[in-house]
Amino acid sequence: MVRAKINWYSILPGLFLAGVLQSCNLAPKEEETPTVKADTINQINFFLETSASMGGYLSGGTAFKDIVSEFANKLSQIEPVRKPLAIYTISQEAQPYEGGVDRFVTSLATVPLANARSSELHSIFKQVGEKARNGNVAILVSDCILSFPDEDIKKNPQINVTDASSVLKNEINRQFAMLSKDTINATVYAYSSAFNGTYYDYQNKKQKLNGEQRPFYIWIIGKQRVLNLFNQKLQASLTTKPDKQLSFGGGSTITDYNLFFTLNRQGENWNADGQRITNLKGVRADRPAEFSIGLNLSGLPSYAQTEAYLTKNLTVMAGNAGVKLLTIQPKDKVDAKATEKLKTNESRMLSESTHILTFKVTQLFENQTPVTVKLPVRYDTWYLDQSTMDDRTAAGREGKTFALQHLMNGVRDAYETGSGSDKSFINLTITLEQ
Amino acid sequence: MFTALYELLIGKNPDPTYRNTVFTPVGLLTLVIMLGLAATFYLLLGRWKAVFHRTSHWVVTLVVALVIAFSLAVSYAKDATGEPEADSYMMGFGGVNLILAGLLFFGFSLLFRRGSKFARYTPF
Incomplete structure (x- = not known):
């Protein structure tokens, strides 16, 4: 019987390499999208x-x-x-x-x-x-x-x-x-x-x-x-x-948003990080930072999604920081040239949004300044x-x-009382850091 | 540490994905892989038999290490950002990780060669 002679030492490096290459697959996998049950109407x-x-x-x-x-x-x-x-x-x-x-x-x-x-x-x-x-x-x-x-x-x-x-x-x-x-x-x-x-x-x-x-x-x-x-x-x-x-x-108040990192961006140094913008040290009136956030307002009544309503009623509070809401754009009004340049991550963020809000920061005194954006009901x-x-x-x-006003007021009171007088359609916070 | 190192050499990417989920894991993985390769070359094969101990073997291992480091960085960044194709930033990141891997492998070689029986004087 001929015994096959195995050169283990020649196989070992191969095995090691295989292991190493396997480890390369540790890169984050594309998150599996949970199967969301579609909203189905019963009758x-x-x-x-x-x-x-x-x-x-x-x-x-x-x-x-x-x-x-x-x-x-x-x-x-x-x-x-x-x-x-x-x-x-x-x-x-x-x-x-x-x-x-x-x-x-x-x-x-x-x-x-x-x-x-x-x-x-x-x-x-x-x-x-x-x-x-x-x-x-x-x-x-x-x-x-x-x-x-x-x-x-x-x-x-x-x-x-x-x-x-x-x-x-x-x-x-x-x-x-x-x-x-x-x-x-x-x-x-x-x-x-x-x-x-x-x-x-x-x-x-x-x-x-x-x-x-x-x-x-x-x-x-x-x-x-x-x-x-x-x-x-x-x-x-x-x-x-x-x-x-x-x-x-x-419905429930909107508190989530996507913070874009290149869309409508002005200023080179700041970093977008979740719901924070960091490294805003150098902002000045003549060297402002501009950033955009994407909101999905599809759950709001249609009148509350209109540019006119949003422009009139959105409030921005930023303490003593100089923060101004520059524009409110429905997604389809965003400059096509700007959207074409977006990378996959930002394109996904844009596709999840219905409206884009762009802000300008001209002054920041504190190390950390929360900016609150509200849309009262x-x-x-x-x-x-x-x-x-x-x-x-x-x-x-x-x-x-x-007597339509009494009918409607009766309905309206039912919803306003039930949810508190300070109910907001939108209530979100963006933290600005130096 | 890795974030600062990569950003120093290739610049900052506005996409926070790099800072949050790419730089540190890729840096650490590269470190571990280079450690593993050098340990295998000097402490495993280098003490077992005189079969894979010459400078040419070391160069082959180094080349493998560099290829792994480059492709690890690029594929990790592609997966994390969801980009279908590698862009210039990713290629730069791959290049910097390749250099980092080369330095690490060389450093670990100097460290481990004393523990080797057959590769004590490899690469020099």
Whole structure:
């Protein structure tokens, strides 16, 4: 038998080299992205208010029918949704509408749906809100006219004027406070449409309107994460954009940001390090440092993402340091030449951001100066101009909804009280170090 | 220490990834690898049999050490920054790490050769 003679000494260096080369693989591996479960909507529940006061929107050719049809149609196409779209008509008690989207859309055009007794909005919101829990989204189409029941108005024709700001507002507030407590938020879209039918003024007196433009509202209620996803998908697919919109509850405050190290950079010496900028010793008015941060504001209501809103309301506090907010740019307005030069790390940071804020530092006295950037929650107030307390004449109600301000204030109070008066959409700190 | 050394020779990169996650690990790994290579050459093979102890063997080991040091630095920086291709800064970093590795290997050679049986006078 021939015994193979192995020269171990010739193998050892090879083994060692193999080990060394293996050690080269200790370089950081690309972080495995955890599999994030996509936000999935459990079910979309669509409610159409069908009290008699809604009849005028459904009579003849109206924008209301077009918009609601499109809404129902687009809602049924939104994905991912686990269960099919559920449709209800609601005046006092919600009634499931059997027959699906196609029949509903057809029936809007042909069948008089709005013939039920007048409804109380807070009772409607209670039922709608119940269908906005557990990953569901609830949508309500309504004229949003706050009103006491018929019998109360008969006893006191002025009750809607005198008690809307107290009783009715508080009823609404109570319903939304319960939703706010469970971090269920709301977005309201305002539209207007021709109205051909009987209008009930605040004293419940009937008036025949023929094509007068009347506002109506579509409320979308759901958990913030689901609501954001839903609003994005819906707004992308709708051809008729709302005239106005308002979001209640902005989700959690944004505290995270990406600090860019070359984008819009001025000054050579400073170092970006996480949420700190170091080595700012030499900054002076004639030798400033400029840096940018990237924020993802997609979770904020859309009005709070506009340049105008941000420019007006963003506050920068930097103690005795000279720090100025230079520009606020939506990501797509950043200079294309600058973005082309970005390395992978910064490109990723840019892709994660929706807005770029650029700051200028001209003075730094302390070794360490925290710079606080805040965006206080300020609700849009368009609804005040769209509210009337006397809808008996065409002039008094033109483009306006009776007691809308009390309805909206009731909702708004529910979200502001629930989250504290100093709630901010953005509250972040950048530390500047010499 | 390594951060200061690298930045002194190749300059500062605005990307904090280098300071935070590249310079120190690469410097330490290079140190350990050079230590391991020199120890293997002088204390393992150099005391075992007279098979890998000549100056030519030492030069081969040095070349291997330099190649490892250069590719370690470049590949580590590429992975950490996520760049698909090595840029000039990374090549400079690789070059500086190569020089560092050469100095370290030479230093460890002087240190370990006294402990060797067959390579006591390698490389000189």
